[in-house]
Amino acid sequence: MTDIPIPPSQITKLSRILPFWISFGLIPLVWIGALFGGWTLLIVPLVTWYMFSLLDAALGLNKENADLSATEDDLYWYKMITIVWAPVQFILLVSLLWYVPQAEHLGTLERVGVFFGLVVITGTVGINYSHELMHQKSKMERWMADALLAMVLYSHFRSEHLLVHHRYVATPRDPVTARYNEGFHRYYPRVLRECWHSAFGAEKAMLARKNLPWTDVGNPFWRYWSLQLALFVMAFALGGWSGVGLFVVQAGVAIWQLELVNYIEHYGLTRKHLGDGKYEHVQPRHSWNAAHKASNWLLINLQRHSDHHYKPDRRFAVLQNYGPEEAPQLPYGYPVMTVMAMMPPVWRRFMNPRVHRWCELYYPEITDWQTYNKAETPQPR
Numbered sequence: 001m002t003d004i005p006i007p008p009s010q011i012t013k014l015s016r017i018l019p020f021w022i023s024f025g026l027i028p029l030v031w032i033g034a035l036f037g038g039w040t041l042l043i044v045p046l047v048t049w050y051m052f053s054l055l056d057a058a059l060g061l062n063k064e065n066a067d068l069s070a071t072e073d074d075l076y077w078y079k080m081i082t083i084v085w086a087p088v089q090f091i092l093l094v095s096l097l098w099y100v101p102q103a104e105h106l107g108t109l110e111r112v113g114v115f116f117g118l119v120v121i122t123g124t125v126g127i128n129y130s131h132e133l134m135h136q137k138s139k140m141e142r143w144m145a146d147a148l149l150a151m152v153l154y155s156h157f158r159s160e161h162l163l164v165h166h167r168y169v170a171t172p173r174d175p176v177t178a179r180y181n182e183g184f185h186r187y188y189p190r191v192l193r194e195c196w197h198s199a200f201g202a203e204k205a206m207l208a209r210k211n212l213p214w215t216d217v218g219n220p221f222w223r224y225w226s227l228q229l230a231l232f233v234m235a236f237a238l239g240g241w242s243g244v245g246l247f248v249v250q251a252g253v254a255i256w257q258l259e260l261v262n263y264i265e266h267y268g269l270t271r272k273h274l275g276d277g278k279y280e281h282v283q284p285r286h287s288w289n290a291a292h293k294a295s296n297w298l299l300i301n302l303q304r305h306s307d308h309h310y311k312p313d314r315r316f317a318v319l320q321n322y323g324p325e326e327a328p329q330l331p332y333g334y335p336v337m338t339v340m341a342m343m344p345p346v347w348r349r350f351m352n353p354r355v356h357r358w359c360e361l362y363y364p365e366i367t368d369w370q371t372y373n374k375a376e377t378p379q380p381r
Contacts, residue, residue: 130148
């Protein structure tokens, strides 16, 4: 980490805050595609996947760290990014569900293309912002997280992420931790199946500890299902069956994007088993870190994932960057890494040697990794 942190007086400067608001600039680009169709539908994917990759290459890494003494007042305009985003995304979704199904200038493929562009908003940005919101203590922010996740029909992600992933990351009990040599196309169906069950099971177990059945109204799954049902009804009311179909398409692709990110964040990393079902505490070395400046602006420092798992209660503006001696480093930002993950042979060629070096650097005493790589070490207690 940097030796001299950025003081709160510098954190509040407009020049440091504004780059993180860059996601709002994507919204008019989606509407350009809806209004004009044709080649303009390519603008949003080109900007997010390619332009930000080029910006990462041009701008390099940001290794600066904010002073951890920064207060909530110091972080006000960072906090407002995620709070403002939730209603803005809802309005965008509603307006497109009304406009696109009746837009005569758009063919069927173009209508799907508009909602594919919308996925960058609801998936890449919206789910990421819901991730920031669900970690906060404010009930309003947690409700906003639920609303954003309902828009992509993946509400159970909050329960799975908070109750399972953060507790069991890099152990066999965490479905989200991608195993060494596990290609994304094998990982994806596994994680879809296992995450829902682990999320529901975690909430059911919490209620059981209070001698309550899973059907109790305190089970957040009732809220998840209600919000998702309401959005299905809204999609039908605005766009008929075409609206429902487009809504499901954007939700499905958004989920795929989320799980691509989940795949790269912990690929091949494990916590050391200490015996008797006990594992070492989560450390920065148990998540891949990426300090690429431009993509961290778009993703509000999600790529500083090593610190997020080490200190999950920190707001994104004060997440710390770690050097290679403290955390494993991704060679590129998430836009490039997610594309690479879709090509397993390329992914393995880039990432498997890095996992080997991680093993040698942090756990030279472990000589047999077979049980770790296959997630066959004992289940954590």
